[in-house]
Amino acid sequence: MSPEKKITVKKQAYTVNDELADEIRFLMKEKKKLFFNIMGSVGAGKTLLLENLAQRLSKYHRIFVINGDIATTIDSDRIAQHGVKTVQINTGGGCHLNANLIHKELNKINLDNYDIFFAENVGNLICPAAWDIGAQLNVVVVSITEGEYVIKKHPIIFKNAEIAIINKCDLDGLGFDSDILVEDASKIKSSMKIIRTSAKTGTGVEELIAALGIKVPKGEEYA
Amino acid sequence: MSPEKKITVKKQAYTVNDELADEIRFLMKEKKKLFFNIMGSVGAGKTLLLENLAQRLSKYHRIFVINGDIATTIDSDRIAQHGVKTVQINTGGGCHLNANLIHKELNKINLDNYDIFFAENVGNLICPAAWDIGAQLNVVVVSITEGEYVIKKHPIIFKNAEIAIINKCDLDGLGFDSDILVEDASKIKSSMKIIRTSAKTGTGVEELIAALGIKVPKGEEYA
Numbered sequence: 190m191s192p193e194k195k196i197t198v199k200k201q202a203y204t205v206n207d208e209l210a211d212e213i214r215f216l217m218k219e220k221k222k223l224f225f226n227i228m229g230s231v232g233a234g235k236t237l238l239l240e241n242l243a244q245r246l247s248k249y250h251r252i253f254v255i256n257g258d259i260a261t262t263i264d265s266d267r268i269a270q271h272g273v274k275t276v277q278i279n280t281g282g283g284c285h286l287n288a289n290l291i292h293k294e295l296n297k298i299n300l301d302n303y304d305i306f307f308a309e310n311v312g313n314l315i316c317p318a319a320w321d322i323g324a325q326l327n328v329v330v331v332s333i334t335e336g337e338y339v340i341k342k343h344p345i346i347f348k349n350a351e352i353a354i355i356n357k358c359d360l361d362g363l364g365f366d367s368d369i370l371v372e373d374a375s376k377i378k379s380s381m382k383i384i385r386t387s388a389k390t391g392t393g394v395e396e397l398i399a400a401l402g403i404k405v406p407k408g409e410e411y412a
Numbered sequence: 413m414s415p416e417k418k419i420t421v422k423k424q425a426y427t428v429n430d431e432l433a434d435e436i437r438f439l440m441k442e443k444k445k446l447f448f449n450i451m452g453s454v455g456a457g458k459t460l461l462l463e464n465l466a467q468r469l470s471k472y473h474r475i476f477v478i479n480g481d482i483a484t485t486i487d488s489d490r491i492a493q494h495g496v497k498t499v500q501i502n503t504g505g506g507c508h509l510n511a512n513l514i515h516k517e518l519n520k521i522n523l524d525n526y527d528i529f530f531a532e533n534v535g536n537l538i539c540p541a542a543w544d545i546g547a548q549l550n551v552v553v554v555s556i557t558e559g560e561y562v563i564k565k566h567p568i569i570f571k572n573a574e575i576a577i578i579n580k581c582d583l584d585g586l587g588f589d590s591d592i593l594v595e596d597a598s599k600i601k602s603s604m605k606i607i608r609t610s611a612k613t614g615t616g617v618e619e620l621i622a623a624l625g626i627k628v629p630k631g632e633e634y635a
Binding site: 230260283 | 507539
């Protein structure tokens with residue numbers, strides 16, 4: 190296959206994806222639903238953060254979580270324990286979710302039965318950056334154990350995100366440093382909302398809920 | 413584009429890649445060179461392990477390291493400090509090395525000037541698994557901070573590797589557990605060589621050198 194042909198094929202795939210992503214975003218907006226794309230490497234803490242969110246939000250909102258992984262239903266099983274609806278997409282060898290996969294799952298349910306949708310993308314800091322899934326906000330999670338260069342080395346996914354979560358901050362100072370990651374994230378995108386969290390202790394989760402624009406009754410923020 | 417067309421295009425790409433990978437493997441064998449593919453997620457410790465290997469082996473062997481990343485020359489700069497030749501491949505958004513990228517770099521040098529070649533693949537536990545780069549041994553590195561499910565969730569890359577390194581074992585017991593990862597790796601592939609390391613302290617690096625089949629003068633194993 191000629192290089193020109195290869196590029197054309199790839200462009201076509203992106204165009205189809207982006208149109209479908211826009212359709213999902215339009216539908217969610219029209220129905221006044223929230224839809225968030227949670228990206229990050231394996232072990233960054235995406236699932237544990239979603240467990241925290243599910244636990245705190247499920248008494249006020251009806252939540253639907255789509256978990257992407259190349260194998261197993263571990264993530265959706267973990268999150269489902271907290272009173273929210275989950276569905277696992279196994280991509281086989283696929284390294285990212287895309288708008289078509291999301292569209293298919295949303296078609297199986299009645300959107301009106303839920304208020305907030307989360308997609309936990311496949312654990313990977315590269316490929317998910319290139320595929321719009323129709324979310325209103327893209328969130329990227331890194332943990333401070335991933336090394337001090339992790340943000341510098343992955344500029345694309347940070348450019349395409351609105352919120353950066355610096356996780357595992359309970360280990361801050363124990364041979365790991367969150368400051369350098371906060372600095373790098375703000376250098377890549379000055380408008381980036383940066384939130385330090387520990388999904389293990391729950392630190393920063395309330396701040397994340399506020400940054401996502403999710404309302405909880407006044408006085409019950411720490412329920 | 414029809415689904416059949418898409419599959420055909422992908423198959424063609426893999427076929428071309430695999431032929432080139434076989435060519436690289438044949439050439440390396442003929443010239444009695446060693447070539448290793450080091451895979452693993454971002455922050456697993458691939459670069460620090462290669463720094464350890466470079467430091468210990470560079471007085472006995474002429475080493476060439478190809479570093480793959482989507483951006484920056486951080487990794488090759490770090491490894492080059494230890495008296496070995498390095499070259500950085502920036503893939504842009506590309507999520508893995510392939511045989512063509514390796515072939516191009518090898519074509520620029522005289523292979524006879526080196527004994528051992530390492531490729532540090534792009535930080536990602538998914539995509540590198542699908543692309544043969546012509547190495548004689550595939551090594552996958554995970555760190556115990558990546559969570560207890562990291563191997564269960566990525567069976568393909570472990571099936572395609574001969575050596576699994578369980579890294580950051582200096583943190584073993586401090587909220588992290590290496591035993592579960594060792595168990596999962598051996599379940600996926602009973603013939604897998606599994607080595608516990610701490611790239612930070614140097615633990616396990618001698619065992620890794622032996623597993624790679626690299627000779628060092630007797631009595632100087634811990635030099």
